[in-house]
Amino acid sequence: MTGGDVFDEPIDPDLEPEAERHRPDVLIAIAFGGAIGALARYEVGLQWPARSGAFPTTTFLVNSSGALLIGLLMVLIVERWSSPRLARPFLCIGLLGAWTTMSTFVTEADLLVRNGSTLTALAYVVATIVTGLAATGIGIVCARRLARVAT
């Protein structure tokens, strides 16, 4: 039932094993996940737009939730679900990769500096990094607990 240890996998979770590389169904899974992730982020941004000069809460929560989910999902996919072929390309490369964003994060921080809100920018960068790493760690720990309870 259980697969290997997620920490034996390559460090970069966006790489597919040689046998799966560039297969049409893998590419479709990535495109499909990417479409959903980008659309969800767009809709969330419409609902809760960033206010000029304010802490960009929406992007912060989008990225932090994605960091939590990648910790959870990578462990579950590799260690619990024995890596169903398309789970990682769909969920991790496509969906979470597109849901989270580095470009919006850094551009928002740059614009805060440009508008004179340097402290808010600094708080935003530090909070995003610290929360992201903590969220991924918590995701990994929770997934392993979950896997043990369910076994």
Place this chain on the structure above:
Amino acid sequence: MIALGVVVLGSLGALTRYFMDDAVSRRTKSRLPYGTQLVNVTGSFLLGFVTGLVLYHSGSADTRTLVGTGFCGALTTWSTLSWETVRLVEDGETSTAVVAMLGGVAVCLLAAALGLAVASL
């Protein structure tokens, strides 16, 4: 219509990330995942640039949404970087982890600022 464009460009962004990351990772043997860094830097510069076009040259906000939210947002990733950093720490490679995270964020901050600056010309 904009939402449909975000869907199309979002899937293109995710696929571009996959292909770029794959191409870079096959050519580097470093423990630091350069593929992720490259997609993030590229997307950050591009988003800074299109944001600058709207700010300084009354560029179209729809274009910014399509290219920025759709393509750049999906091309760049936070979840992968966070995962890789935690993985490096777990493997005892703390200095590489620090470079990946702090270096990665710093370079992307500069890339977006450069994009904004180029667009302001």
